[in-house]
Each structure stands twice: as structure tokens, then as C-alpha cells.
Amino acid sequence: MVSSVIIDDDNISRMVLREILKNTPENVELLGEAGSVGEGVLLIERVHPDLVFLDISMPDGTGFDLLDKIKKIDFKIIFITAYSEYAIKAFKYSAFDYIVKPINIEELAKAISRIPKIRKVENKIAVNELKTNLLSNGENGSKTIALPDLNGFAIIEVDKILRCEGLRNYTRIIFKDEGEKVVSRTLLEFENLLTPLGFIRIHRSHLVNLANVVRYIKANGGLVELKTGVQLKVSPKYKDDLLHKLLYNKL
DSSP, rough: OOEEEOOOOOHHHHHHHHHHHHHTTTTEEEEEEEEHHHHHHHHHHHOSSEEEEEEEETTTEEHHHHHHHOOOOOOOOOEEEOOOOHHHHHHHSSOOOEEEEEHHHHHHHHHHHHOOOOOOOHHHHHHHHHHHHHHHTTTSOOOOEEEEEEEEEEEEEGGGGGEEEETTTTEEEEETSOEEEEEOOOOHHHHHHGGGTEEEEEEEEEEGGGGGGEEEEOGGGOOETTTTSSEOOOOOOHHEEEEHIIIIIIO
């Protein structure tokens, strides 16, 4: 049995979530509800849940303000959010799940089913990573992403990334300075994250920063040449989109 709490200032959202949880096959037990940051902190410290359904925006602060007040974040978090699709990319890239208001039964069920077996693990670094992604990648934010590593995560300026290469369940990030980093994320995840930031998929194994493409070569079915002189194969599937962006979006 997974113990849980709901922290959301929206009474209707809490009611809907409460009713859905009663009928979930995953045995999620609801220990309590709170409608503010202050009440939420007290509730978590009193019942020590395994799982917290946490609203992002509340009258007395944000869900992150609440987490800042918790000494040890040793519970799983599913954020309840009304964020735009662009900002949701930060959630997709983080260690957390989310459901979008108004709460959808199927989406909630999927989020709950994705929760691995509950373990009491410190989550503070992951919370900071998500905050960084949200602040950095908002509509008016700078172009940076957080790349996880053994000691936490590194904040990387997107403009410094030359290209990404898919390696099954991993992605090799190649930088302009010829350094590189292997990350345990798929190339598709990076495609979803970086396409709005000026990257384009040219092959099942290659995602490139369009700003670094200097030449298109017709030979061998199509190649792109980057500023470093590296030439990469272009798949027929992606050729039309690439040519359109090269011819019309970069004038």
C-alpha cells in the first residue's frame, strides 16, 4: 500500500483526485489533504507519506516553496500543474511525473502506474534540477538545459551543443569545444526538448543544432556539414524538413 497526500488549493481538483484514487488498482491510500503551502508542510511532517500530489501554484506560494521547507524530500512527487506545453517539457526531462489540470482520469492512472516501487530516497537534487529546467526554459527564459551526472547535474547553454547522437537508451552530447557527455536519456527525449530551441532531427541517430550547419551536400543521398567539418548522413524521412528550414528559416 502506497500512502499519499494531496496538496492543492483548488477544492474541485482535490475532490476529483480523491474520487479517482478510491478506484485505482494500485492501492494508493490517501492520508490527508491540504490547501496551502503552510498546511502542506505540516501535513507531510505529520504523516510522512510515500507519495505527494503537489500543486505548483497556491495562494501562499508555490509547490517549490513547500519543498524548500521540507528538510528531507524522501517521497515521490506527482505535480499537479496548469503550466503551458512548453514548460511541461521541463517536467518530462526531470525525475518527476505530472498531471495537467483539469485532471484527466486516464492521465492520472498512467502517472500512478509509472511510479516504481516506493523507496525512501533523498530527492533534493532532483527537485533543484526541475526548478532549474522550469526557470531556464520558460517562454522568456535563457536557453539552457540540465544534464544529469554522477554528482548531480550540470547546467549547459544550448548554444554550446553542436549535435546529439543516439546510442540506444543513451545519448552522446557533442559540444562545440569538442568535449562530449553521455547521458542516460534517449535521442527522442532530446528531440522533444531541443526542437523548440533550434535543433533538427536529420537521421534516426543524429540531432543537430541548425545554427552549426554550414552546407548541404547532395552526394550519397544527402549530407550536412557542420562548422567543425564533420559530415553527417541525412535520412530521406527528414530531408524535406531539413531543406525547408535551411532554405527558408535561415535567410
